[in-house]
Amino acid sequence: xxxxxxxxxxxxxxxxxxxxxxxxxxxxxxxxxxxxxxxxxxxxxxxxxxxxxxxxxxxxxxxxxxxxxxxxxxxxxxxxxxxxxxxxxxxxxxxxxxxxxxxxxxxxxxxxxxxxxxxxxxxxxxxxxxxxxxxxxxxxxxxxxxxxxxxxxxxxxxxxxxxxxxxxxxxxxxxxxxxxxxxxxxxxxxxxxxxxxxxxxxxxxxxxxxxxxxxxxxxxxxxxxxxxxxxxxxxxxxxxxxxxxxxxxxxxxxxxxxxxxxxxxxxxxxxxxxxxxxxxxxxxxxxxxxxxxxxxxxxxxxxxxxxxxxxxxxxxxxxxxxxxxxxxxxxxxxxxxxxxxxxxxxxxxxxxxxxxxxxxxxxxxxxxxxxxxxxxxxxxxxxxxxxxxxxxxxxxxxxxxxxxxxxxxxxxxxxxxxxxxxxxxxxxxxxxxxxxxxxxxxxxxxxxxxxxxxxxxxxxxxxxxxxx
Amino acid sequence: xxxxxxxxxxxxxxxxxxxxxxxxxxxxxxxxxxxxxxxxxxxxxxxxxxxxxxxxxxxxxxxxxxxxxxxxxxxxxxxxxxxxxxxxxxxxxxxxxxxxxxxxxxxxxxxxxxxxxxxxxxxxxxxxxxxxxxxxxxxxxxxxxxxxxxxxxxxxxxxxxxxxxxxxxxxxxxxxxxxxxxxxxxxxxxxxxxxxxxxxxxx
Numbered sequence: 001x002x003x004x005x006x007x008x009x010x011x012x013x014x015x016x017x018x019x020x021x022x023x024x025x026x027x028x029x030x031x032x033x034x035x036x037x038x039x040x041x042x043x044x045x046x047x048x049x050x051x052x053x054x055x056x057x058x059x060x061x062x063x064x065x066x067x068x069x070x071x072x073x074x075x076x077x078x079x080x081x082x083x084x085x086x087x088x089x090x091x092x093x094x095x096x097x098x099x100x101x102x103x104x105x106x107x108x109x110x111x112x113x114x115x116x117x118x119x120x121x122x123x124x125x126x127x128x129x130x131x132x133x134x135x136x137x138x139x140x141x142x143x144x145x146x147x148x149x150x151x152x153x154x155x156x157x158x159x160x161x162x163x164x165x166x167x168x169x170x171x172x173x174x175x176x177x178x179x180x181x182x183x184x185x186x187x188x189x190x191x192x193x194x195x196x197x198x199x200x201x202x203x204x205x206x207x208x209x210x211x212x213x214x215x216x217x218x219x220x221x222x223x224x225x226x227x228x229x230x231x232x233x234x235x236x237x238x239x240x241x242x243x244x245x246x247x248x249x250x251x252x253x254x255x256x257x258x259x260x261x262x263x264x265x266x267x268x269x270x271x272x273x274x275x276x277x278x279x280x281x282x283x284x285x286x287x288x289x290x291x292x293x294x295x296x297x298x299x300x301x302x303x304x305x306x307x308x309x310x311x312x313x314x315x316x317x318x319x320x321x322x323x324x325x326x327x328x329x330x331x332x333x334x335x336x337x338x339x340x341x342x343x344x345x346x347x348x349x350x351x352x353x354x355x356x357x358x359x360x361x362x363x364x365x366x367x368x369x370x371x372x373x374x375x376x377x378x379x380x381x382x383x384x385x386x387x388x389x390x391x392x393x394x395x396x397x398x399x400x401x402x403x404x405x406x407x408x409x410x411x412x413x414x415x416x417x418x419x420x421x422x423x424x425x426x427x428x429x430x431x432x433x434x435x436x437x438x439x440x441x442x443x444x445x446x447x448x449x450x451x452x453x454x455x456x457x458x459x460x461x462x463x464x465x466x467x468x
Numbered sequence: 469x470x471x472x473x474x475x476x477x478x479x480x481x482x483x484x485x486x487x488x489x490x491x492x493x494x495x496x497x498x499x500x501x502x503x504x505x506x507x508x509x510x511x512x513x514x515x516x517x518x519x520x521x522x523x524x525x526x527x528x529x530x531x532x533x534x535x536x537x538x539x540x541x542x543x544x545x546x547x548x549x550x551x552x553x554x555x556x557x558x559x560x561x562x563x564x565x566x567x568x569x570x571x572x573x574x575x576x577x578x579x580x581x582x583x584x585x586x587x588x589x590x591x592x593x594x595x596x597x598x599x600x601x602x603x604x605x606x607x608x609x610x611x612x613x614x615x616x617x618x619x620x621x622x623x624x625x626x627x628x629x630x631x632x633x634x635x636x637x638x639x640x641x642x643x644x645x646x647x648x649x650x651x652x653x654x655x656x657x658x659x660x661x662x663x664x665x666x667x668x669x670x671x
Contacts, residue, residue, distance in 0.1 A: 017647065017650050017651055017654040018647055018650050020629070022628050022629040022632070023629070024629045026644065026647055026650070026651070028651075028654055028655070028658060030665050031667075037498065037549070039499075039501075040502060040550060040551075043501070043502065048641065050641070056666070056667070057666070057667070065499075078499050079499075081499065082499050115670075116667075116668070117667055119664070119665070121662075121665065122665060127548055128547070128548055129546065129547045129548040129572060131548075143547075143548040143572055144548060144572065144575075145548050145549075145550035145553070145572060145575060145576035145579065146550035146551075146576075147550060147576065147579035147580065147640070148575070148576075148579065148640075150641065151640050151641050151644065154641050154644075155641065155644045155651065156651070156655075157647075157651055159640055159643075159644070161627065161629065193486055193542060193545055194486075194541065194542040194545065194568055194570075197542070197568060197570070197571060198571055227542070227545065227570065227571070229571050247668075247670040247671065248667040248668050248669075248670055249668060250664035250668055251668055254663055254664040254668065255664070257662070257663070257664050258664035261662060261664070293486050293488075313485070313541075317484075317485055317486065320484075408495050409495060409496070410495050410496070410498070410499075417518065427488075427490065427546065427547075429488045429490040429491065429546060430490070430491055430513070430514075431490055431491065431494050431513050432490050432495075435494070435513055436518065
């Protein structure tokens with residue numbers, strides 16, 4: 001009997017080129033995704049007069065600085081320069097570039113899967129921490145810094161020490177109005193932003209199996225917010241149905257060979273995890289963050305926490321967070337007035353997210369302004385074909401082009417100082433959406449509910465009598 | 469990047485947990501070329517009030533010349549932006565001491581000669597208390613894994629491979645060149661046994 005293996009073990013073994021005596025492995029990189037922020041890495045490459053080792057495995061996309069309006073005339077010269085630099089680097093090295101005008105442009109972690117570049121069994125790197133998104137397909141996917149990006153560009157490999165494996169099992173059925181975003185915020189609130197630090201995280205259980213690929217991507221995307229090195233889910237029928245027929249997905253004999261290879265991408269019974277955590281899906285409520293760290297999250301029905309009731313190590317951070325967020329301990333979270341909303345990002349900018357938000361907004365008016373930015377140009381087109389854009393604009397929200405937009409604010413889509421934003425994004429860090437901006441993270445449906453109420457509110461009553 | 473074995477400098481406290489990379493360097497500064505220097509961006513918004521004046525209650529603002537930062541748990545969590553490390557290095561820091569670090573940050577730090585030294589929670593709290601609002605001379609020794617400060621010697625934890633890299637100032641691309649035949653062999657084998665792993669040509 002051979003030792004039972006985890007999904008991590010299998011993916012790791014398949015990519016290991018050599019292992020040094022100190023336990024660090026040189027791994028083969030199947031896909032490398034670069035964006036405007038990769039300029040430091042290209043500069044390092046240029047300084048060595050090196051070339052890209054595998055241009056056919058390297059894909060470039062304009063997303064972090066992508067204007068969501070008036071793309072033909074970029075007013076800010078710094079933004080224009082960042083995009084032009086990526087164009088020049090892509091041209092120099094012969095990389096496929098998803099440029100602003102490309103019908104398949106979008107956020108790197110949205111278009112990778114959409115284009116069939118993301119597949120089960122691959123190792124995927126990108127100079128962006130939310131690369132963990134691609135683990136939803138049963139891939140080994142992780143964000144890297146600029147020096148490592150330069151290394152992957154130059155060698156198509158990366159040095160890594162194998163992390164220990166951790167498992168989160170979520171069983172049972174999610175309630176109405178509860179989504180993958182709530183699963184993620186819930187576990188990060190329970191285990192902390194460093195709860196999975198240094199670990200390779202595998203999600204399993206009936207509630208995970210029941211998620212669409214969009215939901216799985218949301219969950220794996222947020223793994224990094226709980227500190228995990230990788231987040232992954234073993235591929236199944238849902239995965240295969242999503243991948244088959246995508247533009248760059250294998251076809252014919254390659255597809256058959258892939259199916260055979262992917263059928264082994266599961267954790268063996270009795271394989272060991274250094275940490276095993278269980279959650280019951282029915283215990284999870286629509287969740288919002290109240291502070292400046294993703295772990296500072298609670299069910300929307302809860303009260304703003306009293307730092308005096310928290311343990312010492314959390315109390316100071318909570319006090320500082322409440323001060324920054326302008327919240328008062330002991331008051332209900334629901335009813336906290338918001339100034340604006342944002343729906344989009346690599347976390348929650350996919351078609352299912354837009355449908356969930358539109359289901360709440362249909363026939364209703366938003367009390368506050370907001371932006372809806374689809375995760376890709378293809379999602380934008382699909383949403384328009386489904387009439388979702390009309391739902392958003394009729395409600396009074398702006399329907400704009402695709403990019404990272406107000407999640408990180410690099411393109412100028414910012415939340416003003418002191419303003420409060422209900423956001424479907426991934427980080428409520430101080431200043432993330434703009435200096436002094438107050439971010440509350442939540443699911444797209446909850447953002448839509450906040451738009452309708454002009455305040456944080458439970459989405460569930462707004463869904464009653466509406467098709468799920 | 470040069471290697472180093474011992475650093476004699478000044479330690480200063482930043483007694484906060486979860487200092488994320490967005491705080492270490494706000495996103496709006498990240499389009500700047502590295503040659504321009506990132507030191508002035510370090511903790512930019514945390515160090516200034518709404519009017520842009522440097523807050524006097526932060527040790528970092530009260531003293532100049534600090535080269536070792538002592539902080540709370542989960543330092544450098546968040547994004548993969550290596551600019552967070554550039555900001556520290558360009559501001560003159562050689563080491564950050566904390567109970568834990570964001571994974572990608574720690575890796576980026578080592579790639580730029582910055583030591584992410586892990587010490588126990590209790591030791592870190594004691595160190596933060598000793599430093600208070602002041603600055604103290606410190607000696608960090610990579611070979612011995614020690615931090616000597618104020619008559620106390622602390623031992624820090626660090627991946628062995630990272631210690632070697634910091635001491636030697638190695639560049640991974642140079643190191644990897646010696647494995648070129650292994651990489652070629654792997655690639656040939658993968659392209660034959662898993663040709664599905666190459667992107668199909670789009671129609």
